[in-house]
Each structure stands twice: as C-alpha cells, then as structure tokens.
Amino acid sequence: MTKLALFDLDHTLLPIDSDYEWGQFLCRIGAVDAAEFGRRNDAFFAQYQAGTLDPVEYLEFSLGTLAAFEPARLAAMQQQFMDEVILPAIRPAARALLQKHLDAGDLVCIVTATNHFVTAPIAKAFGVEHLIAAMPETAGDGRLTGRLLGTPTQGEGKIVHTKAWLEKMGKTLESFDTVYFYSDSHNDLPLLSIVSHPVATNPNAKLSTHAAAQGWPSLHLFND
Numbered sequence: 001m002t003k004l005a006l007f008d009l010d011h012t013l014l015p016i017d018s019d020y021e022w023g024q025f026l027c028r029i030g031a032v033d034a035a036e037f038g039r040r041n042d043a044f045f046a047q048y049q050a051g052t053l054d055p056v057e058y059l060e061f062s063l064g065t066l067a068a069f070e071p072a073r074l075a076a077m078q079q080q081f082m083d084e085v086i087l088p089a090i091r092p093a094a095r096a097l098l099q100k101h102l103d104a105g106d107l108v109c110i111v112t113a114t115n116h117f118v119t120a121p122i123a124k125a126f127g128v129e130h131l132i133a134a135m136p137e138t139a140g141d142g143r144l145t146g147r148l149l150g151t152p153t154q155g156e157g158k159i160v161h162t163k164a165w166l167e168k169m170g171k172t173l174e175s176f177d178t179v180y181f182y183s184d185s186h187n188d189l190p191l192l193s194i195v196s197h198p199v200a201t202n203p204n205a206k207l208s209t210h211a212a213a214q215g216w217p218s219l220h221l222f223n224d
Contacts, residue, residue, distance in 0.1 A: 004176040005101040006162065006191070007128075008183035009112040009119060012201045013094045015222045018086065018122060019062065019114040020045045025081050032065060049204075051187055055134075055152035059115060063136045066117060067146030074117070074144070082121050090125065093221040097182070098126055107176075111162055111191070113154035117144070132161045158191045182219070186210060 010017040023041035027034040040061060047053040066074060101108050109130035110123050116133040123131040135149040153161050166172055173179055179195040181188070186206035192198040200211035200218045211218055 002177040003101070003104065003106040004173070004179045005106045005108045006179070006181040006195070007098070007108070007110050008181075008185065008188055008201070009110050009122065010114060011184040011204075012182055013098070013110070013126065013221075014086070014089055014122070015091060015202075016085075016089050017045070017114075018118055021085050022081060022118050023062070023065075025085055026065065026077075029077070029080070031069070031077065037065070048187070051206075053154075055113065055154040055157070056148060059134050059148045059152060060146065062115060063117075063144060063148060064146035066136065066144045071142050078117070078121060081118075082125065086122055087125060091222060095126065097219075097221065098128060101180075102127065106180075109162070109165070111153065111158050111181075113152065113158075113187075130165070132158070132165055155187055156190045158188065159194065162191065183207070192216075 007013055010019065020041065023037060026032045027038050044053060044058045044061065069077070098108065107130070108128055109132060110119070110126070110128050111132040112119050114133060116131070116135050119133045120131060132153055134153050137145045137147040137149040139145050151157050151160065163173065166175070173194070178197055180197045180199060181192055181195040182199045182201040183192055184200070184202045184207065185204055189207070189210065198211070198216045200207050200216055202220055202222055203211055203218055208218065
C-alpha cells in the first residue's frame with residue numbers, strides 16, 4: 001500500500017449528521033425526554049457548526065444518554081436507527097468514491113468526531129474496516145458508563161488518533177506516497193493541512209473559502 005485515504009463521515013460520506021440524527025431518533029422513538037434532549041442536542045449542533053463546541057462536554061452528554069440502556073436494548077435501537085435513518089441516506093456517489101480507493105488497494109479509514117457506538121455499523125455498511133471514532137468507556141458488564149475513553153477525535157484530535165492508529169501498524173503518514181483526506185468541515189483543517197491531498201468534500205462555506213485560497217480541489221457528492 002502506497003496510498004492512504006482518510007474520510008470524515010458526516011456531511012462527507014453521508015448527506016446527514018449521524019450524531020445529530022441519532023439524537024433526533026431517540027426523541028422520535030420516545031427513548032428520551034424529547035423537549036429537553038432536543039433543546040440540548042440542537043444547541044450542541046449549533047456550537048459544532050460555529051466551531052465553538054466543547055467536544056468532551058458534548059460526547060459525555062451523548063454517551064450519558066446511552067448509559068441509561070441495557071446493551072440488548074441499545075443493540076436493538078442501533079439496528080433500527082441503521083434501517084430507518086442511515087441506510088436510506090447512503091448515496092451511490094459516496095459508495096463509489098470509497099470503492100475506488102478500496103479497489104486500488106489503498107488503506108482506507110473513516111476518521112470521525114462522532115462516537116464509535118453510532119458509527120461502527122455505518123463504517124461496516126460502507127465496507128470500511130478501519131474506523132477512528134470517539135470511544136465510549138465500557139464497564140465490566142458490557143454497559144456503557146457514559147464517559148469518554150481517552151481524548152476526542154475532533155480537530156487536532158484527529159491527527160493524534162490517526163498517528164496512533166498508524167503507529168500500531170508500524171506506519172506513519174510519511175510511510176505513504178499519497179495521503180488523501182476528504183472532509184466537509186473547517187473543523188477538520190488541522191488534518192486537512194498536513195496531508196498531501198486534501199479534498200474539500202461537500203464543503204461548508206468556511207472550508208470552501210479556505211480550499212479555494214489554498215488551491216485544494218473540491219468535490220460535491222450530493223448535488224443530484
């Protein structure tokens with residue numbers, strides 16, 4: 001493998017934000033107090049879009065909700081969420097982009113700030129083996145504790161976790177002739193700025209402006 005292809009998830013490979021939609025799903029099925037949870041979820045989402053989100057505060061809010069349920073109940077909700085929300089949102093263009101890299105023999109990894117519980121089945125649905133995501137702490141009985149394990153996988157954290165993942169395989173970013181990173185968000189500028197081939201993918205306004213100034217290519221997967 002001489003090429004590494006890294007992908008953000010929400011609004012990059014998916015036309016939705018899986019984290020936000022998970023919260024909306026919990027409200028819809030009556031698993032949480034819809035008014036209070038919805039209010040906090042909306043506020044955190046606005047902070048993320050503005051680049052002011054405290055990732056630990058948000059993740060422990062989100063993971064704290066998961067901790068209220070038995071593992072079997074969580075698994076059932078996870079499958080229902082995939083069937084009703086995620087699978088209908090996966091577009092052929094996103095699958096084709098991933099498949100192009102997989103068919104070329106590139107090392108492919110999804111690197112997302114969203115937690116591993118929500119994103120692990122999404123990565124599997126895309127056919128991607130490697131996933132870097134915020135890790136929930138698990139108790140001895142298999143239940144989630146509601147706490148974050150380690151540091152968030154957001155902003156600079158994506159660099160830290162990507163390098164640690166590569167190190168476990170005896171590799172570094174410099175091990176590859178080409179390193180792609182596809183992302184929609186200015187929140188990912190730290191990692192976008194250190195790879196050889198940054199690609200602004202369905203970029204928000206801030207990233208679009210930055211990409212144009214830097215001469216980075218832009219890709220639009222969801223214009224159909």
